[in-house]
Amino acid sequence: MRPEQERVRIEKLEELRKLGINPYPADLYEINASSADIKTDCDHLAAGDKVEEGKYKQVSVAGRLMSRRIQGKAGFAELQDSQGRVQIYMNRDEICPGEDKSYYNNVYKKLVDLGDILGVKGYVFKTQTGELSIWVTEYTLLTKAIKPLPQPKTDEDGKVHDAFTDPELRYRQRYVDLVVNPQVRDTFIKRTKLVNTMRDYLNDKGYLEVETPILQPLYGGAAARPFKTHHNTLDMTLYLRIANELYLKRLIVGGFDGVYEFSKDFRNEGMSRFHNPEFTQVELYVAYKDYEWMMNLVEEMVEKVAIALHGTTEVQVGANTINFQRPWKRYTMFEAIEHFTGIDISEMNEDQLRETCKKLDVETDPSMGKGKLIDEIFGEKCEGSLIQPTFITNYPVEMSPLAKSHRDKPGLVERFEAIANGKEICNAFSELNDPLDQRQRFEDQVNLGKRGDDEAMTLDEDFLRALEYGMPPTAGLGIGIDRLSMIMTNSSTIQEVLFFPQMRPEKQPVIATVDDYKSIGVREELVPIIQKLGYFEIEKLKEANANKLHQEVCGMRKKLKLNDVKNPSKEEVAEWLA
């Protein structure tokens, strides 16, 4: 049974149809201005004045009716289009110049609801209180809404009351969130602008945007558990990609100088405010470059993004102001650890590192090797404290099976991450292009896998074959678009920068239809009574005790004052349950 407000609106739908008004017309509706156009182009009007010529004398705007203040024979309302809101003035005698006032009195005042989509025509004027408005001479119902929207209100101090805030509802019904929470729309516009700024930057450099397989027979390029699926025709297992690194490198082997892809990747792991099972990365590979060169590119590109979104390199994130202006601070991993803990670990062996972890209260387990121990110290003691954008360079080789060994520091690789607001925003290296070294690193990974590491990488023979043909020295980069969007839009969770974050399925109660009830012999007029009693499923009804049910139905009939409805007999009730 629908809530009262929805039932009323469905009745209104029928009334509109009876009046010959199609609540879902097919005709296109010609629009010549947006709410924002009116605000920028007509602001010069003085209070009480109207536009005397040009398109704003015959303006046509469409949008959703978001608020309404009716004062008898006239009234104000607000229409919301994709750009914002504009006030409209509805006057009975303007809308209905003739004798018949029903299109105002009946249709506008009674049959049109908040949330309906209207088109209006009229001229722009400024009210005596100084609000730009449209003096409506003609309106058209373009879409009738059956469900009522939440009704947040903003007071004169700009404070929002009764905001639509329940995260579960906001994520499950993002369409509602977008309609009533303007800052949500703004976040997603910024996200798209972020991607577009990067794409423009990379295209300007002459790099080629490409597409590579999402369904992969072997997953690689990162350490993560994959989603697994099956192709029927080939009768084979396929995986949703966890990264596209190995495919992009094949393209560098193939002779492209620079390739990039904005890719949805999929990792079958925990969810949190920083993790969604599907997420977006941009990966970039440029031939004949190294990781030092790539650092400069990252700085320049991300600085451009900040400026494109905020007009400045400074971005407010929670309590922190983060400045993306070049150059960023650079630390080697050892320097960073020494800076934050006062301990120089660069010369330590595994036992000494383990001892240091104990001293620093960093948890370890026996399976951790030297590289993992260093990474653990960094993760626990440094990463969260790096608020301003900082490059961390020269990672332990054990953690980086696809990165080239450092040109003069044994045991390290030519790799960097950029950290901002205490979180990694990118990961990059001089790519390993020695096919024999790469094979050895893969085999080490395979051994880790045999020891039970279910995130160890698999050996990709075709990728090794490609390397054997020769991949030029190459710099590679991956930037987490969701994480960067979070920082750039001051969002504390990844859900805020994904239109449709992953959720557990909604429980859909199997609600019986009127026909279902009729099929077991219930008279139609008794259905509302039975539903009111809470028997929404035929199975539940069948489980009921016949005597009790009979009593309940008769009692509810009386309570609902359904005097026209005849009570069922005991035998009748018994038959339903038979």
Added chain:
RNA sequence: UCGCUUGUAGCUCAGUAGGUUUAGAGCAUCUGACUUUUAAUCAGAGGGUCGUGGGUUCGAGUCCCACCAAGCGAACCA
């Protein structure tokens, strides 16, 4: 997967220590008044499987247990 918190009307929330026949408020809805308002205003009315299912009790929105969903934290995610 573990811990803490939350779930009451379309939305935002009250609901005291378990106890007042019929579970409250604001917005939204319905009826009426109002031709420059803007959180419009004024008068009246309707609207609730109190997340779901059990239990304790003379009595449960309130206490207990299980389940479902969400948030936060942890684990995991190099």
